[in-house]
Amino acid sequence: MIETDGLGKRFNGLTAVADVTFEVERGKLLVLLGPNGAGKTTTVRMLTTLLRPTSGTAWVAGFNITDEPSAVRRHVGLLTEYPGLYHRMPGIDYLEFFGQLYGLESPDIQARASTLLAQFGMAQAARRRIGEYSKGMRQKLAIIRAMLHNPPVLMLDEPTSAMDPQSAKTVRDAILQLRDDHHTVLVCSHNLAEAEILADRIAIIRHGRIIADGSPADLKRELLGDPLMEVRLAQPSDDRQLDLNGIVSVQASGSDWFRYRTADPHTTNPQVLQRLAALGLDVVTLSKAPQSLEEVYLRVVSGRAPSGKP
Amino acid sequence: MNLRTALRPAWIIARREILDTMRDWRQMVPTMLLALGFPLLMDLSAKRALDFVAQYGGAVMGERFIPFLLLMVGFFPVSASLYTALGSFAGEKERKSLEPLLVTPLANWQLYLGKFTGTLIPPLLAAYLGMAIYTAGLVLLADWRIPAGLFFLVLVLATVQGAVMVAVAVVISSQTTSVRAAGLLASFIILPIGALILAESFVIISATPEWLWGFVVALVLVAILFIRMGIHLFDREELLVRDIDQLNLGKAWRIFWGRLRAKAPGRLGWYRYSCRRIARWRLPLMLMLGVWVTALGIGYQQAGRFAFPPDLQTDLLATMSTNIQLVQLGISDDVLVAGGVSAMILLQNLRALLIQAVLGIFSFGTAAVMVFMLPWGLVGYLAGQFGLAGANPLALAPYVLPHAIAELPALLLASTAILHWGATTVAPPPGRSLGEIWLEAAADFCRVLCGFTVPLLVVAALLEAFLTPAVVAWISA
CATH class of the missing domain: 3.30.70.1560 (Alpha-L RNA-binding motif)
Incomplete structure (x- = not known):
């Protein structure tokens, strides 16, 4: 569903992403884990055709990101780094607007929006202006926007940022439900606990390069000995x-x-x-003895050799 | 995909923009004041003006003042479109709401058209409303009816003026990172539009409103150019990635110099590379050749319309020969004088080129074409006068051809480069910033100027000072 082949991006001679290669199968969830500025958002922007790769290529939902950008965007739901909402609009109108841009008919949008708003505990707030929403509610609305057209591939950049623990759990459950419904999900995060809960696989990215890739258990075994x-x-x-x-x-x-x-x-x-x-x-x-993903992450990101390894 | 289906997403974007404008009191209050209050104020002014001039039998003054006020009533609400248009992309970027919009499956032109229409419609509706109120108020207060034709003309004028302002503002908005920066650049719209309004007012007050249709046609062309430019410049990556509008002279110089130098090995390599680049301009070169022929033709054709006085016509050939021979006599004895004349000819040509380049930059290359046409139009005109004098028009050839052999290719190449420079901004290649392509086109112009035009103009100036008078003298003898 998502396949990258040596994907790279340079800005004015500066390498933001280099030689990123990974594959996420249908119904799987990959967490792209890395510190700020590691290249997560740039990778996602390339996969959603917002940025043109300077090297390599990728296929999303079977479409090439360079040759078929419109088809890629039609099959992807993106939660951007910032919710990016129109504050003067009521929540339901906002969803109607984006649903129409994705070519959905109004009754379908209403039905789908009602289901998702209820799932995220937002049904009561649907007719309120977005400017009156809390940070967490805005984030939830942005996630609903990404899921509205029921895309086979979802890319979520920091989905639970600015959320209280209960809301974060609601969102995590929704993400896991998506995976169980055979959607392919790519989550960008630097929240290690969340990554451990959600991920089928974790790819750790640093300085634009993937430096470790595997299931949480495999990573721990491989990197902690x-x-x-x-x-x-x-x-x-x-x-x-x-x-x-x-x-x-x-x-x-x-x-x-x-x-x-x-x-x-x-x-x-x-x-x-x-x-x-x-x-x-x-x-x-x-x-x-418990060995946390945090230990793995810190070890990899700091470039230290894995325990028990030469 | 049929047109209706293709336009639907653009309309969805436009509708949201319109609703958003209507929800914003900061935009609605001034717009409504301009649409409702201002026309009533103008009605009262018109009534007072009519009453005042009537006392002195100057009704005609009032009659010219009323259409002028209609122009103002139509223009002021339209000018409010600048505010929303400047924020169309830059504002969304500042509010971080641009990325979700860019990731939708819409084509670039659909996004652009949606923004363009959405920012244009509310102020236009306000302008129409204001004009209707003003016209109705005139009937009620002063029993004065604006001719339907004039009302329609001003309505169309307000619409195309709005379209031009919004088209330019959307281009500015898509090329800047903040509303503040876009606002500062808006003076590039306000100043020319201010001058335009002055010209339109002059036309109305001088009671020749039908001339305003010429303004309408010109504005429609300008709007089309800017819309085309906006669609070509619209680039998702550029919109997202450009974070700071930092003046980077070093980078600008590297782009310019890199293009000019072209990493060609040696002078011969550079000329080879330059010839290859020029060869790519087949179409504009052909166009300029066509323009050259057209200029000669127009000049020749206009000779009949603006003929020389008969006494001058009869001895036209003799006068010209004598003059040229006198010049030749004056300069042939002294190489220094001849050199000075050559230098003056060269300087004159370079000055004309400079004017051509500056005008070309600010007119998408069109003014450059007109400046190029001028001297050749004059040559055609003079040839026409020869014909009118009963001589063969080709008899002018010895006066022009000896130096034109070098001058024509020089000016043709330079004019093509200026046209290319100006036109690149209208339809820039995808994935490049406006600044980059502008600098590269500037480097291409300099390449032509330094590598071809200036050397050819030097040769042409020498030929014009030394050879042309000699040829004329020889033929006359």
């Missing part, structure tokens, strides 16, 4: 007592806990437990 196990002991122990006989090497430890990495927990963990029992140390818990 083998699973990190944490053992909590019933009583404090010193280093001399904690002789694990070379089964694993301890990564970190405290008086009553220690951590180790293992590529094969099914084999290693029972051996560790047996050894601790042999040492007379009672185990309270043995569990997988």
Whole structure:
């Protein structure tokens, strides 16, 4: 549904995006993750034909962005970085306006708008002027605008920015629903928690280049190394007592806990437990230590080598 | 796609613009005052003026004053269209509402036409309303009826004036990043329109309103040119990406110099490249050749209409020969004097070229064509006078041909370059900014000027000072 091939963009000799290649299949959700100025918005603008690539090309919904820009725009819903609304217009008139620009008939627009407004908890505010809306409501209206013509591909730039937690959850649920309805979704974000919740795949972009790409689990495994196990002991122990006989090497430890990495927990963990029992140390818990996407992101963005990797 | 389907999206944009204007009290209050209050004020002024001049038997003054006021009543609400038109793109960009509009499947021309129509209709309706109120008020207050033909003429004039102002303002708006910058550039509209209104007032007061149809035709052409320019300049990427209107002389110079230099190896390479570029101007070159022939033809044809007095006509050939021979005698003895004459001829030609270039820049190249036509029109006129004197019109050839061999190609090339320079802004290639293409066209003009025109004009000036008088003298002998 979205396929890019060496996509690049230069502005006055400055490289904004370079050699971006990825693919998002139908019904999948890709989160483009990166710091401000990394090239996320430029990539989306190229994919929506607002900017012409200076190198490479891309296909969106089966249409080439350079050769068939109008067809691409017809099949894409875009939530722009800023909501970009007409403040003197009532919300429902705004949706009617954009629905007509996408060639929808008025009854269809009304029906679709009513459904979406209700889904986003905006039905009561539909006839109010947009200027009276809160920031969150404006963002929701902009998302409804992007979804109004039921496009097969959606590109959402920071969809939950300026939203309270409840509204953000409503929007996230709506995005996941879109994916479940076989829409292809590309989300630009620097919200790591959100990316982890939404993404089938994450592409981390920095200085205009994709530097990591994969599912959240794959990225963690690849970039943070083998699973990190944490053992909590019933009583404090010193280093001399904690002789694990070379089964694993301890990564970190405290008086009553220690951590180790293992590529094969099914084999290693029972051996560790047996050894601790042999040492007379009672185990309270043995569990997988949490490894956040934030750690992955920071590691990748700062250019540090992944843990457990040469 | 039929026309109605194609125009529908443009109308949707226009309708929103119109509704938005009607919801904005800052635009509606002054527009309504101009549409409702101002005409009534003008009615009262007209009544007072008619009564006043009637006391002195000068009814004719009042009669000329009334159509002038109609012109004002029609113009003032239309002038309000500037405000909305200047903000049409720059304002949306400032409010960050442009990107969602640009990502719709609409074609560029549909977006442009929608904005153009949407900003033009409300002030036009206000102008029509104001003119109707003024006309009705005149009947009621002064029992004075504006002739239907004149009313229609002023109505059409107000419409095309509005179209020109909006077309230029939309072009400015699409090329600037803020309403403030667009407002500053609006003086390029206000000043010429002010001069136009003065000229129109003069025409009305001098009781020749039918001349205003000429203004209508000219304004329609200008509006078409600017609409075409606006559609060609409309570029989604340029609209989105241009964030700062920073004066970058270094970049401007690099674009200009890069184009002029063309990275050609050596002088020969540069000339080869320049010839290739000039060869691309086949169409404007052919056009200018056609203009040259037309100018000669018009001049020749006008000779009969504006004939020399009979006494001058009879010895026209003899007089010209004598004059040329005298010139030749005067300069042939002294090479320095002849050189000075050559330099003066060269300077005169360069001065004419400079005027041609400046006029061409501000008239999309059209004034350049007219300036080019002038000397050749005169040559045709003189040839016509030869014919009227009973001589062969081709007898003029020795007076012109020896130096025209170099002068004609020089002026033809330069005029074509100026025409290209002016016309590029009307239909710029897609994906380029107006500044870039303007600078490149300027560099192309300089290429022609430095590489071809000036050397040829130097040769032409030398030929004109040394060879032409000699040829004339030889033939006369």
